[in-house]
Amino acid sequence: MHKTASLFLSHGAPNRILKTHPANDFLKNLATTDLFTKAKAIVIMSPHWITKQLSISATGTLSSINDFGGFEPELYQQQYQAEQAQWLTDAVSNVLSNGKIDFSTVKQGLDHGAWTVLKLINPNGQLPVLAMSLPVLTGFNPGENMSAYIQLGEKLSALAEQGIIFIGSGSATHNLSRLSLNGKTSSWAVEFSEWLQQQVAENNLTALASAYLSNSHMQKAHPRPDHYLPLLIATGIHSSKKNMQSKLLHDSYEYANLNNSSFIFS
Numbered sequence: 001m002h003k004t005a006s007l008f009l010s011h012g013a014p015n016r017i018l019k020t021h022p023a024n025d026f027l028k029n030l031a032t033t034d035l036f037t038k039a040k041a042i043v044i045m046s047p048h049w050i051t052k053q054l055s056i057s058a059t060g061t062l063s064s065i066n067d068f069g070g071f072e073p074e075l076y077q078q079q080y081q082a083e084q085a086q087w088l089t090d091a092v093s094n095v096l097s098n099g100k101i102d103f104s105t106v107k108q109g110l111d112h113g114a115w116t117v118l119k120l121i122n123p124n125g126q127l128p129v130l131a132m133s134l135p136v137l138t139g140f141n142p143g144e145n146m147s148a149y150i151q152l153g154e155k156l157s158a159l160a161e162q163g164i165i166f167i168g169s170g171s172a173t174h175n176l177s178r179l180s181l182n183g184k185t186s187s188w189a190v191e192f193s194e195w196l197q198q199q200v201a202e203n204n205l206t207a208l209a210s211a212y213l214s215n216s217h218m219q220k221a222h223p224r225p226d227h228y229l230p231l232l233i234a235t236g237i238h239s240s241k242k243n244m245q246s247k248l249l250h251d252s253y254e255y256a257n258l259n260n261s262s263f264i265f266s
Helices: 014-018 022-030 073-077 086-098 112-121 147-155 157-161 187-201 205-209 229-236
Strands: 006-010 041-051 055-057 060-063 081-084 104-106 129-135 164-170 246-250 262-265
Touching (some): 006 229, 014 112, 022 112, 022 246, 041 086, 041 112, 041 229, 055 086, 081 129, 086 164, 112 164, 147 205, 157 164, 164 229, 187 246, 205 229
Parallel strands (some): 006 164, 041 129, 041 164, 055 104
Antiparallel strands (some): 006 262, 246 262
16 A cells, blocks of 8 residues: 655744745645645644653644744734544554554644644645644653654554654754844754755665764754654654655745755655
8 A cells, every 4th residue: 555655844933824935835835735635634743742751632623822922913813723533533543552652642732833834734624633742752852862753753654554644843953042033044054954955865864863973063953852853753654665765845944044944755
């Protein structure tokens, strides 16, 4: 059976949803591709929902959460809803149980790492959605090897066999102290983003998992790895394939040093 591709999508700043931006155009166009028109459902993981043990949202309506502050008033008027069907809850629960992954099911909405992406790729809630937390595993602390997150993706590979798209939402670079409204993109951000794109293209999972050792800019690009880890999970879903295809779908910047590289894995 053909396996549905998995994605890593850089979600950007919350207020990007209000603006004309190449990353928004990319997501809107992605929604019209076969990947989404033929999919059965979406599982989305955001680095803004972190739990010690993996959690999934409960069946029902998932509504947007405004988990941010200091932005334009109109941003707080934005709303998004999607339905989580019982069959999707059951399907994901079975995959987790079969992978011997401890998890809990909780009532949970969609934080900005999820809904600002879904509003563009699943605007009318046409596909059912389930939210999955980012669990704390070995590799969650800066400097550690992060291969446990690739292994988690491997255990989620059965989702792709059922037509369920896994979306890891994050950011190719994420250092809030280095953002700027008017500044130029720094060389470290460019060099790290180019390195990341090359490692993904070459399926160099060893380098990706050991990025704090493999790249001298990793510590600056990701002082904490939470916005990077969903990328590793998305790669893991297809990593058992000898001919895994990994492709850069989009590359842009906002706030000078926030890179929006986004990838597809199949």
